[in-house]
Amino acid sequence: MLRLIVGRLVGGVAVLAAVATIAFFLLHAAPGGPFDGERRLQPSVQRNIEDRYHLNDPLWRQYTTYMRGLAHGDLGYSMKRPESVGAIIKRHFPYSLILGALAIGFAALFGTAMGVVAAARRNSWLDHGVMAIAMIGISVPALVLGPLAIRYLALGLGWLPAARVDQAAGYVAPSVILGLIYAGTIARLARTGMIETLDADFIRTARAKGASERAVVWRHALRLGVVPVVSYLGPATAGLVSGSFVVEKIFQIPGLGFYFIDSVASRDYPVLTGMLVFYVGLLIALNLVVDVAYGWLDPRVRARASGAP
Amino acid sequence: MTPRGPARDAWRRLRANRGATACLVGFAVIVVACAVGPVVCGWFGLDATRLDLELLAAAPSPAHPLGTDNLGRDLLVRVLVGGRIAIAMGLFATAVALVIGVTWGATAAYLGGRVDDVMMRVVDTLYGFPIIPFVVVVRAVFDTRSLVSLFLLIGSISWLTMARIVRGQVLSLRHREFVEAARALGASRGRILWRHIIPNTAGPVVVYATVLVPQTMLIETFMSFIGLGVQAPLASWGTLVTEGSTQVAVSPWVLAGPAVAMGATIFALNFLGDGLRDALDPRGAR
Numbered sequence: 065m066l067r068l069i070v071g072r073l074v075g076g077v078a079v080l081a082a083v084a085t086i087a088f089f090l091l092h093a094a095p096g097g098p099f100d101g102e103r104r105l106q107p108s109v110q111r112n113i114e115d116r117y118h119l120n121d122p123l124w125r126q127y128t129t130y131m132r133g134l135a136h137g138d139l140g141y142s143m144k145r146p147e148s149v150g151a152i153i154k155r156h157f158p159y160s161l162i163l164g165a166l167a168i169g170f171a172a173l174f175g176t177a178m179g180v181v182a183a184a185r186r187n188s189w190l191d192h193g194v195m196a197i198a199m200i201g202i203s204v205p206a207l208v209l210g211p212l213a214i215r216y217l218a219l220g221l222g223w224l225p226a227a228r229v230d231q232a233a234g235y236v237a238p239s240v241i242l243g244l245i246y247a248g249t250i251a252r253l254a255r256t257g258m259i260e261t262l263d264a265d266f267i268r269t270a271r272a273k274g275a276s277e278r279a280v281v282w283r284h285a286l287r288l289g290v291v292p293v294v295s296y297l298g299p300a301t302a303g304l305v306s307g308s309f310v311v312e313k314i315f316q317i318p319g320l321g322f323y324f325i326d327s328v329a330s331r332d333y334p335v336l337t338g339m340l341v342f343y344v345g346l347l348i349a350l351n352l353v354v355d356v357a358y359g360w361l362d363p364r365v366r367a368r369a370s371g372a373p
Numbered sequence: 374m375t376p377r378g379p380a381r382d383a384w385r386r387l388r389a390n391r392g393a394t395a396c397l398v399g400f401a402v403i404v405v406a407c408a409v410g411p412v413v414c415g416w417f418g419l420d421a422t423r424l425d426l427e428l429l430a431a432a433p434s435p436a437h438p439l440g441t442d443n444l445g446r447d448l449l450v451r452v453l454v455g456g457r458i459a460i461a462m463g464l465f466a467t468a469v470a471l472v473i474g475v476t477w478g479a480t481a482a483y484l485g486g487r488v489d490d491v492m493m494r495v496v497d498t499l500y501g502f503p504i505i506p507f508v509v510v511v512r513a514v515f516d517t518r519s520l521v522s523l524f525l526l527i528g529s530i531s532w533l534t535m536a537r538i539v540r541g542q543v544l545s546l547r548h549r550e551f552v553e554a555a556r557a558l559g560a561s562r563g564r565i566l567w568r569h570i571i572p573n574t575a576g577p578v579v580v581y582a583t584v585l586v587p588q589t590m591l592i593e594t595f596m597s598f599i600g601l602g603v604q605a606p607l608a609s610w611g612t613l614v615t616e617g618s619t620q621v622a623v624s625p626w627v628l629a630g631p632a633v634a635m636g637a638t639i640f641a642l643n644f645l646g647d648g649l650r651d652a653l654d655p656r657g658a659r
Contacts, residue, residue, distance in 0.1 A: 079498055087510075094514045199647075203640040205591055207598055207614050208632040211621035219622060298501040306505035310598055314618065324506065325599050328513050336510045343503040351501035 072355055076348035081131075083344045087337035088130050091140075092123070094333040117141070139338035144330050149338030152323060160312065160319035164304050166239035171246035171300065176290055178247070179254025183289070184281045186259060194251065201248030206241045206307060210314035213237045226315075234315075242311040246300045250293050258289035287361060294358050298351045305343055383576070386652040393648020396641040403638050407456035414450045433626055440626035442616065448630045451608055456634060458603055459590055459610040462524050466589035467582055469528020474535025475571065475578065481536070482543035483566050493540065496533050504530045505595065512601045523602060527592045531585060538581055542574040576653040584646035587639035594635070610635040 105113070114120050118129050133140070139149035178198060182191040217237060218226035225234045261267065262285050270284045309321035316322070320339060327335040387393055433440040438449050481492035508526055546552065547570060555569045590610070596602030597611030605612075610631045617628025 075494075075498070079502070083507075090510060090514045199640060199643055203587065203643055204632075204636045205594055205614070207594060207618055208628065208636065211618040211628060215621045215625060302501050302503050303505075305503045306509075306595060309506075310595065313598075324509075328509060328599055328601065331513065333514060336513060340503070340506055340510050343506055347501055347503055354501075 068359065069352065069356065072352050076352065080341070080345055080348060084131060084134050084341050085127075087341050088127055091333055091337050092126075094331075134341065139341060140334040142332055142335050144327075144332045144335075149335055149342075152335065153320060153339065153342055156318055156320045156323050159317050160308055160321055163235060163239055163242065163312070163317060163319060164301070164308060166235055167243035167307075168246065168297070168301060168304060169243075170239055171243035171250055172293065172297065174243075175247040175250025176254045176293055178251035179256075179293075180258050180281065180286065180289070182251065182255045183258030183262060184277075191255075195255065198248040198251035201244040201251075204244075206245070206310050206314070209241045209244070210238075210311060213241060214314070238311050238315040238317060242304065242307050245307070246303070249300070250296065253292045253296055254290060257292040258285060261285045261289040264288075291358070291361055294354065294361055297357075298347075298354045301350050301354075302347050305347070383649075383652045387648055390648045390651065393645055393652070396645040396648065400638065400641045400645065403456065403634070403641070404460060407453050407460060410453035411450055411457075414447070414453065440624070440630070442627050443620065443624070448613075448627065451613060452610070452630045452634050455608040455610045455613045455631060456638075458520070458607060459593060459635065460586075460638070462520070462527070462593045462603075462609065463586040463590040465524040466527040466531060466593070467585045469525055470531040470535055470585055470589070471578070471582055473529060474532035475539050475574070477532065478536035478539030478541075479543050479566055479571055479574075482540040483547060483562070483570070489540075493537075496536050499533055505592065509596075509599065509601060512596075518601075518604050520603065520607075523593070523596065524589075527589050527596070531589055531592070535578070535581055535585070538577050539571075539574050542577055543570055546570050546573055577650075580646055580650045580653060583649055584643055587642045590635070590639060610638075 118126055121129065130140070137150065139153070141148050142152065145152075175198075178194045182194045185191050213224075214226050214237075218224050224237050225231060258281075262281070264285075267280060267285055270280050275284065305321070308319060309325050311317070312319045312322040313325050324336070324339055326332075327339070387397075440448050442448055442451065477492060477496070481489045508530055512522075512526065543566075552565060552569055555565050560569070593602055593609060594611035594614060597609060598615045603609040603612050613631035614628065614635060617625075617631060620627045
């Protein structure tokens with residue numbers, strides 16, 4: 065297990081370094097200098113700015129400065145606002161974190177429940193109904209559902225607040241809509257995993273010893289049946305990042321995604337690359353957690369990782 | 374009499390699945406409607422660029438069955454024209470993903486050993502990677518707006534699962550008798566892989582390609598939403614939905630038309646994919 069963690073950690077740092085390198089060269093390739101404005105700056109001002117951003121250093125020097133800064137957690141400075149990318153992330157990320165955690169939590173719980181219920185009642189009307197809901201969740205993008213929820217649930221019926229993050233109710237619609245596509249996918253994975261597990265020998269044994277159907281499904285089968293779900297959580301979280309761009313924009317949540325889209329529109333390249341590096345680091349960390357959880361759930365993975373046959 | 378091969382059996386099973394058949398027909402209808410619909414609408418005086426200045430953002434009416442947008446353009450024609458780009462984008466991006474994924478997965482499985490380890494490690498790493506933000510940054514920095522670069526880009530980030538599926542298939546096929554036979558006849562490694570093994574992976578590949586089309590359409594929608602996708606004079610379902618999403622409070626039909634068209638297409642393809650999987654794998658988990 066430890067070997068697995070250390071291996072993944074080393075790999076993660078390598079990927080992060082590669083992405084940072086790409087980010088640096090993207091930044092370098094971006095059209096126009098950061099201070100090309102309508103008016104020409106005074107030469108002394110220009111020189112001060114260029115010194116501050118190390119623009120007169122040779123390229124390799126800029127690269128090492130950039131990488132050294134990154135190693136100390138410095139993600140660079142915005143071109144449009146007088147603040148660092150780190151400060152921007154610190155201010156906006158908490159909203160995204162709450163939204164993302166709620167969305168993935170909703171997707172995992174609701175999706176798994178749907179999948180397990182469908183598998184336990186295989187080929188019944190309940191199964192078909194639940195899976196149809198999952199399919200709709202996969203097929204209708206947040207870009208459609210979000211505005212509809214605001215129009216009808218918030219403005220029409222007044223059940224939920226529109227575009228509020230100062231109260232818990234404001235998170236309900238965004239996190240459900242953000243999580244829905246993953247809930248649908250998870251339901252399908254959980255159903256397949258549970259059906260396979262319910263056909264396994266140890267389940268027959270559990271039934272033979274007289275365990276109730278509920279105990280068989282929820283206690284014996286669930287743990288192995290949700291293994292495909294757990295391995296999907298990594299890619300799901302990666303997808304959640306881009307999903308959050310849309311949902312935060314629609315619901316006007318001042319999270320990182322909202323800011324990211326703004327930076328695309330205003331061509332604030334250092335913010336884009338800085339956030340990209342941050343996202344990559346975040347996902348590497350999350351994937352490590354998922355890997356560990358995976359090993360904990362499925363003893364076979366644990367055994368393989370520790371070198372046993 | 375046509376001979377009864379496995380493909381024909383699968384087709385028969387698909388036809389027996391009423392839901393999947395309906396989805397196949399539905400998708401075909403949408404494709405035909407998008408292809409010839411704008412021309413037919415032209416006969417009735419509706420076209421995509423004509424501005425009806427008397428009816429700006431007007432609700433559906435006999436003159437404009439899906440209403441008009443805030444510039445007075447007929448939404449029915451715009452939805453049909455937008456469907457052309459959306460569906461073409463989905464198909465082309467899927468084709469790109471198909472080529473990369475099949476080549477990657479088959480090569481990894483066939484060469485095996487360390488090559489396989491490294492190639493699949495790349496796939497594993499990319500799985501948990503925020504690939505879409507990455508593409509967004511690249512596209513923003515290079516400021517490319519062309520349609521070709523868009524579907525190439527979408528295709529080049531959508532091949533991971535395809536590679537895994539093909540690898541699994543090739544691994545299970547490469548020691549089968551017909552491969553031995555080809556080798557005994559002196560076929561080269563490349564010929565065995567491309568002429569004997571890969572054609573036999575067609576079933577799962579077709580199934581996955583079917584569900585990949587809607588996925589790539591959703592990525593196109595996303596890119597259009599953040600302004601890096603299909604650009605203004607052209608329209609796709611992505612741009613139309615984006616437009617509609619900003620006007621939903623006052624004129625919900627601007628969203629409704631393209632949203633229903635896109636949702637129905639995506640639903641049909643996903644459902645068809647499930648039907649195809651069951652048809653091609655009768656022993657599947659049902």
